[in-house]
Amino acid sequence: MDEIMQTVGASMLGMTVGCARCHNHKFDPISIQDYYLLTAVFQGVEFGGRYPELADEHPRKQRAKELYPLLAKERKVLREGLGFWEEDNGGYTDMVFPNTTTKALRVEFDRPQIFIDELEVFGTQDFKANLALASNGTKLVEDPAMADPGGGVHKVNDGEYGTMTWKSKAPAGSKTKPWVEIHFPQAQEVNLFRFSSNREYYFETDYLDNGNKGGFPGYRVLAQQEEGSWKEVGSTQQARAALSK
Ligand SMILES: [Ca+2]
Numbered sequence: 356m357d358e359i360m361q362t363v364g365a366s367m368l369g370m371t372v373g374c375a376r377c378h379n380h381k382f383d384p385i386s387i388q389d390y391y392l393l394t395a396v397f398q399g400v401e402f403g404g405r406y407p408e409l410a411d412e413h414p415r416k417q418r419a420k421e422l423y424p425l426l427a428k429e430r431k432v433l434r435e436g437l438g439f440w441e442e443d444n445g446g447y448t449d450m451v452f453p454n455t456t457t458k459a460l461r462v463e464f465d466r467p468q469i470f471i472d473e474l475e476v477f478g479t480q481d482f483k484a485n486l487a488l489a490s491n492g493t494k495l496v497e498d499p500a501m502a503d504p505g506g507g508v509h510k511v512n513d514g515e516y517g518t519m520t521w522k523s524k525a526p527a528g529s530k531t532k533p534w535v536e537i538h539f540p541q542a543q544e545v546n547l548f549r550f551s552s553n554r555e556y557y558f559e560t561d562y563l564d565n566g567n568k569g570g571f572p573g574y575r576v577l578a579q580q581e582e583g584s585w586k587e588v589g590s591t592q593q594a595r596a597a598l599s600k
Contacts (some may be wrong), residue, residue, distance in 0.1 A: 357413065359397050360390065401517055402555075440595040449553035450576055452589035454479055454546045459538040461585050466572040469533045470520040470552050474511040476537060477547040487512045491551050492540040500523055501533050508535060516554040525549040536579075548589070 357376055364372030368533070375390035409416050433440045442449040460476060464541045476487040488495055489512045497508040506522025523533035573592060577585040 356394055356397065359400065359423065360394055363393070363397075368520040400460070401519070431593070437594075437597050439589040439594060440598060441589075441591055443598045446554040446556070447549055448546045450574075450589045450591075450594065452546055452548070452576060454544055455578045455588050456542050456544045457539075457580075459536055459579040460545065460548065460580065460588075461534060461536045461577040462550075463534040463575045463577070464523075464532050464572050465574060465591075467525040467529070467532055469523055469572060470586050471511050472516050472518070472520045472551055472553050474535065474537065475549040476543075476545050477549065478543050480544065482547075485514075486539060486543050486545065490514070490515055494538040496536040496538065497523060498531065498534060499519075500529075511535065511550075512537070518553055518555075519554065545578075 356404070357373060359375045360376070363370070364370055370385075372385050372390060372393065374380050375385040375387050377387070379386045407415075414595075421537055430451075439452040442451065457548055462474065474487040477484065478486055489495075489509065493512055495512060496509045501523045502508065503522035503524060506520055508523075509522050510519055511521040518588050521535075523535075525532050559591070573590075575590040575592075578588045
């Protein structure tokens with residue numbers, strides 16, 4: 356926040372305001388109170404990332420054009436062979452599973468504490484449409500005993516990525532770990548579950564040196580059956596074991 360204040364002071368006001376962070380400014384008419392009143396204006400600011408805007412002839416775009424058909428071929432082999440698998444996309448993780456018609460998905464994490472910025476579900480009707488979005492009328496259920504007042508579950512399907520995450524923490528000694536259910540307004544044919552803990556982190560340059568530090572927890576994806584029970588459609592344990600064969 357102080358960096359923002361220094362930049363605003365120097366570029367917009369033509370004076371240093373940073374001194375007033377600790378005491379009334381010695382030369383300019385900025386009191387410590389003014390400083391903190393001014394910071395209030397920027398309290399809602401979040402740092403964001405964005406995709407690089409590259410021209411079509413950029414070598415990275417050209418390389419992507421070569422790689423996408425190869426990826427499609429690999430996925431076809433996986434779909435016909437295993438039926439399910441996990442893809443680490445750096446900023447987010449995909450769990451692909453066989454086409455499943457269901458009114459709800461349930462995800463069970465195997466860590467006692469999780470931070471998730473967005474959960475997305477894709478299906479066979481339109482593979483680009485995120486069916487989990489709240490704006491589609493989707494309802495979420497979490498374990499109220501694990502809910503965090505500062506990290507409401509609604510953050511996982513508001514369409515926003517970044518540091519504003521759903522937080523869930525199992526109480527000490529709890530046998531169950533954080534879980535969430537995504538209830539669709541009507542039955543959907545789905546086959547891909549995607550999630551991230553801070554997708555925008557990946558677009559910052561740190562990943563060039565440090566790789567993906569996020570590290571995604573293990574989890575299981577279950578689909579609700581017509582009679583109400585839950586059936587596993589994919590799990591990291593299964594997917595990782597199958598891929599390593
Ligand atoms: Ca979100």
